Amino acid sequence: MRPRLSGDLRRANRVEVMRSFYGGRTLTRGDVAAQLGVSVATAGTIIGELTAAGLLAETQSTRSGGGRPASQLTMRAGAPYLVGVDLAETHVIAEIFDQAMTRIGHFQMPVAPTDDDPDSVVGHVVDSIQGVIAGLAGVSAADVAGVGVSLPGQVDREGGVSVHAPNWGWHGVPFTSLFTKRCDLPVLLDNPLKAITLAEMMFGEAGDHDDSVVVNLGTGVGLGVVAEGRLLRGRTNSAGEWGHTVLVADGLPCHCGSRGCVEAYVGAAALLDLLTEVDPDSPLLVPGDQAATVAKLAEAARRADPVAVATLERFARPLGMALANAVNMLNPELLVVGGWVSAAFGEPLLAAVEPVVKEFSLTVPYDAVTLAASRIADNPVSLGMAVLAFETFVLP
Amino acid sequence: MRPRLSGDLRRANRVEVMRSFYGGRTLTRGDVAAQLGVSVATAGTIIGELTAAGLLAETQSTRSGGGRPASQLTMRAGAPYLVGVDLAETHVIAEIFDQAMTRIGHFQMPVAPTDDDPDSVVGHVVDSIQGVIAGLAGVSAADVAGVGVSLPGQVDREGGVSVHAPNWGWHGVPFTSLFTKRCDLPVLLDNPLKAITLAEMMFGEAGDHDDSVVVNLGTGVGLGVVAEGRLLRGRTNSAGEWGHTVLVADGLPCHCGSRGCVEAYVGAAALLDLLTEVDPDSPLLVPGDQAATVAKLAEAARRADPVAVATLERFARPLGMALANAVNMLNPELLVVGGWVSAAFGEPLLAAVEPVVKEFSLTVPYDAVTLAASRIADNPVSLGMAVLAFETFVLP
DNA sequence: CCTCGATTTGATAACCCTTTTAATAACGGT
DNA sequence: ACCGTTATTAAAAGGGTTATCAAATCGAGG
Numbered sequence: 001m002r003p004r005l006s007g008d009l010r011r012a013n014r015v016e017v018m019r020s021f022y023g024g025r026t027l028t029r030g031d032v033a034a035q036l037g038v039s040v041a042t043a044g045t046i047i048g049e050l051t052a053a054g055l056l057a058e059t060q061s062t063r064s065g066g067g068r069p070a071s072q073l074t075m076r077a078g079a080p081y082l083v084g085v086d087l088a089e090t091h092v093i094a095e096i097f098d099q100a101m102t103r104i105g106h107f108q109m110p111v112a113p114t115d116d117d118p119d120s121v122v123g124h125v126v127d128s129i130q131g132v133i134a135g136l137a138g139v140s141a142a143d144v145a146g147v148g149v150s151l152p153g154q155v156d157r158e159g160g161v162s163v164h165a166p167n168w169g170w171h172g173v174p175f176t177s178l179f180t181k182r183c184d185l186p187v188l189l190d191n192p193l194k195a196i197t198l199a200e201m202m203f204g205e206a207g208d209h210d211d212s213v214v215v216n217l218g219t220g221v222g223l224g225v226v227a228e229g230r231l232l233r234g235r236t237n238s239a240g241e242w243g244h245t246v247l248v249a250d251g252l253p254c255h256c257g258s259r260g261c262v263e264a265y266v267g268a269a270a271l272l273d274l275l276t277e278v279d280p281d282s283p284l285l286v287p288g289d290q291a292a293t294v295a296k297l298a299e300a301a302r303r304a305d306p307v308a309v310a311t312l313e314r315f316a317r318p319l320g321m322a323l324a325n326a327v328n329m330l331n332p333e334l335l336v337v338g339g340w341v342s343a344a345f346g347e348p349l350l351a352a353v354e355p356v357v358k359e360f361s362l363t364v365p366y367d368a369v370t371l372a373a374s375r376i377a378d379n380p381v382s383l384g385m386a387v388l389a390f391e392t393f394v395l396p
Numbered sequence: 397m398r399p400r401l402s403g404d405l406r407r408a409n410r411v412e413v414m415r416s417f418y419g420g421r422t423l424t425r426g427d428v429a430a431q432l433g434v435s436v437a438t439a440g441t442i443i444g445e446l447t448a449a450g451l452l453a454e455t456q457s458t459r460s461g462g463g464r465p466a467s468q469l470t471m472r473a474g475a476p477y478l479v480g481v482d483l484a485e486t487h488v489i490a491e492i493f494d495q496a497m498t499r500i501g502h503f504q505m506p507v508a509p510t511d512d513d514p515d516s517v518v519g520h521v522v523d524s525i526q527g528v529i530a531g532l533a534g535v536s537a538a539d540v541a542g543v544g545v546s547l548p549g550q551v552d553r554e555g556g557v558s559v560h561a562p563n564w565g566w567h568g569v570p571f572t573s574l575f576t577k578r579c580d581l582p583v584l585l586d587n588p589l590k591a592i593t594l595a596e597m598m599f600g601e602a603g604d605h606d607d608s609v610v611v612n613l614g615t616g617v618g619l620g621v622v623a624e625g626r627l628l629r630g631r632t633n634s635a636g637e638w639g640h641t642v643l644v645a646d647g648l649p650c651h652c653g654s655r656g657c658v659e660a661y662v663g664a665a666a667l668l669d670l671l672t673e674v675d676p677d678s679p680l681l682v683p684g685d686q687a688a689t690v691a692k693l694a695e696a697a698r699r700a701d702p703v704a705v706a707t708l709e710r711f712a713r714p715l716g717m718a719l720a721n722a723v724n725m726l727n728p729e730l731l732v733v734g735g736w737v738s739a740a741f742g743e744p745l746l747a748a749v750e751p752v753v754k755e756f757s758l759t760v761p762y763d764a765v766t767l768a769a770s771r772i773a774d775n776p777v778s779l780g781m782a783v784l785a786f787e788t789f790v791l792p
Numbered sequence: 793c794c795t796c797g798a799t800t801t802g803a804t805a806a807c808c809c810t811t812t813t814a815a816t817a818a819c820g821g822t
Numbered sequence: 823a824c825c826g827t828t829a830t831t832a833a834a835a836g837g838g839t840t841a842t843c844a845a846a847t848c849g850a851g852g
Contacts, residue, residue: 009405010837029802039839044802067800068846154760164760211631227630232623234727235607236764244758245721249644249661249714258756265645318645325641329725331630360654362640364550364560368632405837406810425829435812440829463827464819 716752
C-alpha cells in the first residue's frame with residue numbers, strides 16, 4: 001500500500017516510528033527523527049501519540065554532554081500481549097510476547113503428520129494458544145490483543161484461508177473461520193517465510209538495509225525478499241519459493257513433484273543424502289532423526305572431521321549456486337541465512353558457501369552483498385507472526 | 397523513495413496522473429480520480445497544474461448521456477522533445493519522441509564491437525543524438541528537454557557511471573561526464589532491462605498489474621521486476637540478472653565465465669545451437685547472421701516445418717523452466733515476454749513455453765500468472781529511456 | 793559555593809501544503 | 823423548466839516544517 005492520502009502518511013510514519021523501537025532499542029526523539037527523515041517536531045508528535053497510547057515510555061536516563069538531557073524512550077513492556085503460532089508439519093509452537101516483543105511464554109506440542117483434518121489441526125492451534133496463556137500466572141485471554149498463525153504452504157491472508165498446504169493435502173481450508181468458531185481472539189494468518197523475513201527485518205540485520213534477502217534452510221527451504229524496505233509478497237502472497245526453482249534441469253526429484261529443485265539439493269534431507277554418499281556407514285547418521293544427524297554432522301564439522309567437512313563442502317556447492325541466483329536476480333545488500341540447518345552449522349557454513357556464491361554471482365551484485373548468519377535466537381516464525389499481530393491489532 | 401513528507405505525496409501523485417495518460421490514453425478527471433484512488437477535486441487540481449504546464453490538453457470531445465459533458469484529456473503533443481538512446485554492443489539507436497511519447501524520429505548506426513574506447517563510444521552516442529535531431533525539420537537541440545541513454549551492463553544512475561560493461565571491458569567509465577564534455581543536453585543513464593520494463597509498465601499490459609515480470613529474450617537475456625507497481629532495482633541497480641542465474645548446475649559454459657546460466661540455454665546463440673543440433677545442415681541457418689537465422693527459423697515454425705518445430709520445442713524447455721523460476725520466486729500477476737527473439741516467434745513461442753512453465757511452477761503462483769507476449773512495437777529500450785528522461789527533466 | 797550564560801533537547805505556535813467534503817457553477821438532455 | 827452529470831471553487835481537516843520559547847544540564851567566573 002503506497003500512501004496516496006495524507007492520512008496514510010501518518011499511519012505509515014507511526015508504524016515506522018514503532019519499528020525503530022523494536023528489539024528493545026532505546027532512542028531519543030531526535031534519533032527517531034533522523035532515522036525517519038522527518039523533523040523533530042513530527043517525531044515528537046507521533047511519539048506523544050504512542051506514549052499516550054501506552055506503547056512507548058521514557059526511561060528517565062539522562063545523557064551528559066552539556067545541554068538539556070535527551071529523554072530516552074523505549075517500548076513499554078506488559079499487556080496487551082501477542083501470541084505468535086508456528087504451525088508446522090510436525091509441531092505447533094505458540095509463543096506469547098509482551099508489548100515490547102519480549103517473549104514471556106512458550107508452549108509446544110507435537111502434531112502427527114498424518115493428523116491432517118482441518119478441524120483437528122485448528123484444535124491443536126487453539127489448544128496451544130490456551131496452553132501458552134495458561135502457563136502464565138496472571139495472564140488471561142482478555143489480555144491478549146491478537147494471534148498470528150503461520151501456516152505452511154500458500155496462505156491467503158485477506159481471506160484467512162489456507163489456499164494450499166501440500167503436507168496435509170489441504171486446498172482452500174477456511175482456517176480463520178474454523179479458528180473463530182473455537183476461539184474468539186483476533187487472528188491473522190501468514191506464511192512462515194514471510195514471518196521469518198519480518199522478524200529479520202525488525203530484529204535482525206535486515207532492518208538496517210533497504211534491500212535484503214532472508215533465506216531459510218530447514219527441512220524445506222525458501223526465502224523472503226525485502227525491496228526498498230518492504231516485504232515482497234507477490235500477487236498471491238507466495239513470492240519467495242526459491243526452494244522450488246530449478247537449479248539442475250532434469251535433476252533429482254523433489255517431493256513437490258518437480259525435478260531439480262533447489263530444495264532437492266539444499267533441504268535437510270539432501271544434506272543427509274550427501275553424508276550417506278560420502279560415508280554410507282558414518283557414525284554421524286542417526287537413523288530416523290534428521291535433526292539429530294544434522295546436529296552431529298555440524299559438531300563433527302567444527303572439529304574438522306574429514307567426512308563432515310567433505311559433506312559440508314559438497315553441500316555448499318548447490319547452496320552457493322542457489323544463493324548466487326538470488327543475488328543475481330535481486331541484487332540485495334544483505335543476504336541473511338537462517339533456519340535450523342543453518343543454525344546448527346553457524347559461521348562455518350557461510351564460510352564454505354561464500355566462495356561458491358562469489359563464483360556464480362556477477363561481480364557487481366556480489367560486491368554489493370554481505371552474507372550473514374541469522375542472529376535471531378528465538379523462533380523467528382512465532383516472533384514474526386507476533387509482530388504482525390501487534391501491528392495489526394495494537395498499533396493505532 | 398517512499399513518501400514521508402506531504403510534498404512527496406503531490407509529486408508522486410503528479411507522476412501517477414501523468415502515467416495514466418501515457419500511450420495516448422484519453423481520460424476525464426473522474427477517470428483519473430478513480431484510477432488513483434483520490435477525490436475528483438484533487439485529480440482536478442493536479443490536472444490543472446499539468447495543463448498549465450502544457451503537458452495535458454482537453455480534446456473538446458463531449459460525451460452524451462445527459463449532464464455536463466466530461467472533458468476528455470490527453471497528453472499534448474509537441475515540444476519539448478525527449479531522446480532515448482539504445483546503446484548496445486553492435487549499434488546505437490537514437491529515437492526522438494514528442495511530449496506525448498510519440499516517436500517522431502529515428503537514427504541508427506552500427507558500432508563495431510571492437511570499438512571499445514569510452515571516448516569513441518560516447519562520441520557515437522552524441523553523433524546519433526545530433527543525427528536524430530538533424531533528421532527533423534524545425535527541431536533543434538534547444539527543443540530537446542533531455543536524453544536518456546541505456547548502457548549494457550551495470551549502470552550507476554546517480555553517479556552517471558558505467559560500472560561494468562563486459563562487452564567493452566569497461567570498469568567505472570564516467571559516461572555522463574564524458575558526454576557532458578561533448579554535448580550540453582541533460583542526460584541520464586540506465587540499464588536496458590530497466591528501460592524495457594519501464595516501457596512495458598507505461599505502454600504495455602504491465603501497467604494494469606501491480607506485480608509483473610518483464611522478460612527480455614535477445615542475444616543476452618534478463619528481466620525486470622515490478623513489485624507493487626514499482627520497478628525493483630536492488631542495491632546497485634542490477635536486479636534482474638536472470639540470464640546469469642544457474643539453471644543447469646555445471647552445465648554449458650556461459651560467456652560470462654560461469655556455467656549453466658539461463659542465458660547459455662535461452663540466449664539467441666543457444667537457440668541457433670539447438671537448431672544446428674536438430675539439423676546440422678538446415679537451410680534455415682544463415683552463417684554469421686543470428687537475426688536472419690532466427691527470422692527464418694520463426695517463419696519455418698509458423699508453417700510447421702518439422703525441424704523448426706522440434707527446435708522450438710527443445711528451446712521451450714529450458715526457457716519454460718527459467719520462467720517458472722521467476723514465477724515461483726516472484727509470484728507475478730503478469731509475465732511479459734519480449735525482446736527480438738520473442739518478437740520473431742510471436743505467440744507460438746508462448747504456446748510452446750506455457751506447458752513447461754506450468755510443469756515447473758507451483759500450482760498457486762502458476763494459477764496467478766498470465767503469460768503474454770510484449771505488444772510494444774517500437775524499440776522498448778529507447779522508449780523507456782525517453783520516459784525516464786521525460787519524468788526526470790520535464791515533469792514538474 | 794553560587795550565579796550566569798552557552799548549549800542541547802522538548803514543546804508549542806504559526807504557517808504551508810495536500811487532500812477531502814461540500815457547495816456552486818456549467819452544461820446538455822428530457 | 824427541471825434534472826443529472828461534470829467541473830470548479832471554497833472551506834475544513836490534517837500532516838509536516840520552521841521558528842520560537844521553555845527546560846535542563848554543564849562549565850566558567852565571581
